[in-house]
Amino acid sequence: MDQNFFQKTPKQALEQLQVTSDGLTSSQAAQRLAQYGPNQLAEGKKKSVLAVFAEQFKDLLVAILIAAALISMFSGNLESTLVIFAVLILNAILGTVQYFKAEKSLESLKAMSAPSAKVLRDGQRLEISSDQIVPGDIIELEAGDLVVADGRLLNCWSLKVNESSLTGESEAVEKTNEAIEGEQVALGDQKNMVFSGSLVTYGRAVMVVTATGMDTQLGRIATLMNQTQQRKTPLQKNLDDFSSKLAMVIMVICAGVFLLSIFRSHMTILDSLMFAVALAVAAIPEALSSIVTIVLAMGTQKMARQNAIIKELKAVESLGSVQVICSDKTGTLTQNRMTVQNIWADGVLTRGTDLELANDAQRTLLKIALLDSDATMDHETGASVGDPTEVALVQLGGRFGVEERAYRTQHPRLAELAFDSDRKLMSTLHNTDDGPTLYTKGAMDVLLERSTQLLTANGPVPMTPELRAQIQQVNRQQSENGLRVLAFAQRPMKEARLLTLEDETDYTFVGLISMIDPPRPESIQAVADAKKAGIRTVMITGDHKVTATAIAKQIGIFGEGDMSLDGVELDSMSDEELDQKLPHIAVYARVSPEHKIRIVTAWQRRGCIAAMTGDGVNDAPALKKADVGVAMGITGTEVSKDAAAMILADDNFATIVKAVLNGRSVYANIRNAIQFLLSGNMAAILAVIYASIAGLSVPFQPVHLLFINLLTDSLPAIALGMEPARPGLMDQPPRDPNASMMDKPMLTRVFGQGLMIGIASMTAFYIGLNQSGPALASTMAFATLTLARLFHGFNCRGKESIVKLGLGSNVYSLMAFGVGILLLALVLFVPAMESLFLVSPLNGFDLLCVLGLAFAPTLLIQLTRIFQGR
The missing domain is CATH 3.40.1110.10 (Calcium-transporting ATPase, cytoplasmic domain N)
Known part of the structure; x- marks a missing residue:
């Protein structure tokens, strides 16, 4: 419907729609229903379970692991083949389940068009299903009715309509059938129109339907949601970047090791292939994606206890790097009661x-x-x-x-x-x-x-x-x-x-x-805490600019040098003008769904991680567009909850700030877990490369490395995810979302700590080789590497010494260490495990050597930290 329709008189409106005040005839309605189709909202295309499952195998690291499994199978090492394929299938199933839990269609939007309506057809008053309504129908409205289509008021008597699902404001809007002045009219100011999804709270009216289904304001929001693409989180980008680079490095090194080994006369092609397989398995952190998922999931449980319900695991990590929060006013920053x-x-x-x-x-x-x-x-x-x-x-x-x-x-x-x-x-x-x-x-x-x-x-x-x-x-x-x-x-x-x-x-x-509508008392402190943490809070509301600005001043959002805009002023600005003034705009008033998306997009253009809060249908596209969409659990519509990544059970802005703290803590814990996994893998990589260059036998069987990566490494990594938040996290600015997780200090620690553990493992290998041969050497190297990585879990709890962190401050790390020791003992001392894990019996001297060498890297790292701390 063209914008000029809002300025037409009732008679002109009826003429444009080619209807009379008696409404359509049955035949005219049938023709229009055939023309426009049922009054439904668009439904996005859904992927099949098989398609989603297949997508889980597209990663290059997964392809390398599959190749390693096939090589292991042809070499006769069936145990390693079965373990590798089991891990890949398990990860694929986990990814498929997560996809279908996170992705929801716009069923809530469709459900909002389900009620019946009272229409005038053939001069009779009929009650029909809303999906049979067509443009031109004359509909009677009274208090309690849900408006089922957009329409122009022909007559009304003291009509008030609650448009909160569209405008975000809970106060009912008064309507009139008078034509309005002006060419551009904000949604909340279209007094002679009613919109699908609104609720009649007072009075009566007669309207002529101007738009149904996807042509309504509600349908436009559905279209925006379908067109809106979610962005990858900084962690996803970092891990994707790391995985692609690691895969290329693995391929190059594996090829080099294979060629280096094959030219040694005493090694067969099969032995050379086993070196390449061992190196691939050692280099690929098989449990990395699962560990990250588990740590994020544990973070969601902690947040849920604090009234922040996480729908998408990635939102936990994104919260930690949020730089701007675009917050709705009513009910979030305020108490939602006059x-x-x-x-x-x-x-x-x-x-x-x-x-x-x-x-x-x-x-x-x-x-x-x-x-x-x-x-x-x-x-x-x-x-x-x-x-x-x-x-x-x-x-x-x-x-x-x-x-x-x-x-x-x-x-x-x-x-x-x-x-x-x-x-x-x-x-x-x-x-x-x-x-x-x-x-x-x-x-x-x-x-x-x-x-x-x-x-x-x-x-x-x-x-x-x-x-x-x-x-x-x-x-x-x-x-x-x-x-x-x-x-x-x-x-x-x-x-x-x-x-x-x-x-x-x-x-x-x-x-x-x-x-x-007074501010929540805790909002004032929460905004101050966010500011201290380097997070900008911006108010986006459907309320009037004067009221919104006054509230923003009370809460601390609007300060010296800040400015406020309304929707009309925002429309008059180009993207370049908006980008220039963006840091100084604290309040946006009388805004539409398109405005909200534009504001979020503008912050994202500046490279910022943006969170957006909202409770209405009108907020849904922006919630989906934002890096972290936050819906209201109490007052929020089902549509906004579907689109959001996080739901506030208490509709409280202060809960968002708590979630940001948890997000920062979770990210720090994930980083520590990744450091733990990679430094341990680095030790195995260096050991395999050294053995290949030195012409030694393979120090670790693939099944050894898979046992370490999937069992004994996983538990300490998960325990690192349970590390409590460190004081001062909210005194730091948000991390740069473009900064690589694998920065120079991180790479230095991974290589240095991996080198120490690798030296200890190869020392044990030489002791076993000199005593009894390759079988005992491999067993001692495997036991030393496993135990050293278990000890190393305490080093990765933080940058401070374990004395300062407190050995018992994370009881899960002690439990993980104990379970890891038990699993290693089962492999080494239970006869049935010897053939499965290809290990040889160890005597007392062997065990003392393994214990001393495994503990040496951790002792050296801790003594260094204690010395630096003093």
């Missing part, structure tokens, strides 16, 4: 908590607020029903022990004029001690203009220009602070009768009540 802040009566501005019932003007102000509203509250449970603004007024009465129901019983309502967006007033007539009295609330400027007196503690006084100026000044001051201001007035009536619009005049002005 609260009275200040009252003005009898010439005095006071806080709502300081209202004095002994003051006639203030008591009358509260009386009007309770009687001239429809909200109710259960004063025992605190549960309330009604418009958020009126609920705030009822809660004000409850604060002083005044129940609205008792007031309303004492002063029954005789007549009313419902709120109207044109009049900006609501009036009710009541029986009072002074006779029938008209009570009115509404916009300050409208009521002040119609008032001739002002109520004071001493009774009504004439409304002078000075008093008008004072009231206007108070209103202006409150509005500039982001408060919503309501004015209240009264007028005595001669008799009880039906009200007319002419009755709303000649008022006695009583006072003002200002209210706001």
